Amino acid sequence: MPRQTSILDPETPHQTAWPARVNGTHQTPLLDRCRRRVTYLRLSLTEACAMRCVYCRPRRHGVAMDRPLLSVHEIGQLVEHLTAHHGLRKVRLTGGDPTSRPDLTAIIERIAAVPGIEDLAMTTHGLTLAGHAAEYARAGLRRVNVSLDTLDRDRFEKMTGVDGLTNMLAGLEAAESAGLHPIRINTVVVRGRNDGDLADLARWSARRGWDIRFIELMPMGPLAAEWADRYVPEAEMRRSLGPIVRDWEPIDQGHDAARRYRVTFEDGSTTTLGFITPMSCNFCAACNRIRIASDATLYPCLMDRPGPSLLPALRPRFDAEAIDRLIETGLSNKRPEHPAQGHVAMVQLGG
Ligand code: SAM
Numbered sequence: 001m002p003r004q005t006s007i008l009d010p011e012t013p014h015q016t017a018w019p020a021r022v023n024g025t026h027q028t029p030l031l032d033r034c035r036r037r038v039t040y041l042r043l044s045l046t047e048a049c050a051m052r053c054v055y056c057r058p059r060r061h062g063v064a065m066d067r068p069l070l071s072v073h074e075i076g077q078l079v080e081h082l083t084a085h086h087g088l089r090k091v092r093l094t095g096g097d098p099t100s101r102p103d104l105t106a107i108i109e110r111i112a113a114v115p116g117i118e119d120l121a122m123t124t125h126g127l128t129l130a131g132h133a134a135e136y137a138r139a140g141l142r143r144v145n146v147s148l149d150t151l152d153r154d155r156f157e158k159m160t161g162v163d164g165l166t167n168m169l170a171g172l173e174a175a176e177s178a179g180l181h182p183i184r185i186n187t188v189v190v191r192g193r194n195d196g197d198l199a200d201l202a203r204w205s206a207r208r209g210w211d212i213r214f215i216e217l218m219p220m221g222p223l224a225a226e227w228a229d230r231y232v233p234e235a236e237m238r239r240s241l242g243p244i245v246r247d248w249e250p251i252d253q254g255h256d257a258a259r260r261y262r263v264t265f266e267d268g269s270t271t272t273l274g275f276i277t278p279m280s281c282n283f284c285a286a287c288n289r290i291r292i293a294s295d296a297t298l299y300p301c302l303m304d305r306p307g308p309s310l311l312p313a314l315r316p317r318f319d320a321e322a323i324d325r326l327i328e329t330g331l332s333n334k335r336p337e338h339p340a341q342g343h344v345a346m347v348q349l350g351g
Helices: 013-017 072-086 104-112 129-139 153-160 165-177 198-208 221-230 234-241 320-332
Strands: 040-044 090-094 119-124 143-147 184-189 211-216 245-251 258-265 270-276 289-292
Touching: 040 072, 072 104, 072 320, 090 104, 104 119, 104 129, 129 143, 129 165, 143 165, 153 165, 184 198, 198 211, 198 234, 198 258, 198 270, 211 234, 234 245, 234 270, 289 320
Parallel strands: 040 090, 040 289, 090 119, 119 143, 143 184, 184 211, 211 270
Antiparallel strands: 245 258, 258 270
């Protein structure tokens, strides 16, 4: 019988291209069942968020106060282990909103100090960045993605439940002054809500030198039932930008989730526009991520059912072998492509 290869098997073919020792430590890559190598962790720090985005947070979604949030120490041990032994290179903090955690600066400091972490980023609503961006940058945060769906104050409030456009724009300025670079804007496009705002957002972000990514609505969370009516595919988004864009030149996507284009506007100025297209053209073949929710549940994929909880391997003390077994179980169930329908709302595991 052919020998069964393991996801954490040092003798798998991928191992030939993998450094056997990094900083004197033996490494085995994390491979899912389709042999995609995981190097990127999206870590949700909390389900708490000041915003109530219509597509993200179910109306009655409360945050259970008795949920076991991972501590700074536990997060540090986990990231250290995955980096030293399994080739993790990149961490993105998400939520809920990561800025809802009072110990966020300590978390950033702890992860940034892990040898081998090459990129530490955060996705946030940006409402509090004006007061904290410099502190996060000093702690070791490299860059931020800020979610902004419209530049119209009333529409912003209707979509997010918060009159926060001014604060968010101030937060973006502060992030830039703090050297958090590049700044990326994430815009979820929802028919009947902000599908008429794309041209304004594209021109505005180009003027500021900030990358914008228009995101296709995913069938998960509060708009899942009316998804077919609310979803705007990339092709339609590009058509709506037609009147202001003269030329689209595709840029190689690599592991980036966004399909990116170098565009020339009608006035001759140029910029880069991105589209995140999980529904019309998924990027699953290049997926290099795993997700861990704030209660330590592993999600092999944003839209799939939850995987195992890592908590028993983190408490009462860190157990590296148990972590490896649980992650192996999770990755062995990662499908070639995401399912058609999400199982939880994005606020529960972080986008
Ligand atoms: N609170 C942070 C923020 O506002 O960016 C981080 C968490 S939020 C869940 C991460 C991203 O998921 C945001 O850009 C949000 O717009 C996006 N998102 C939430 N629900 C979505 C859905 N159903 N389809 C597509 N994107 C969604």
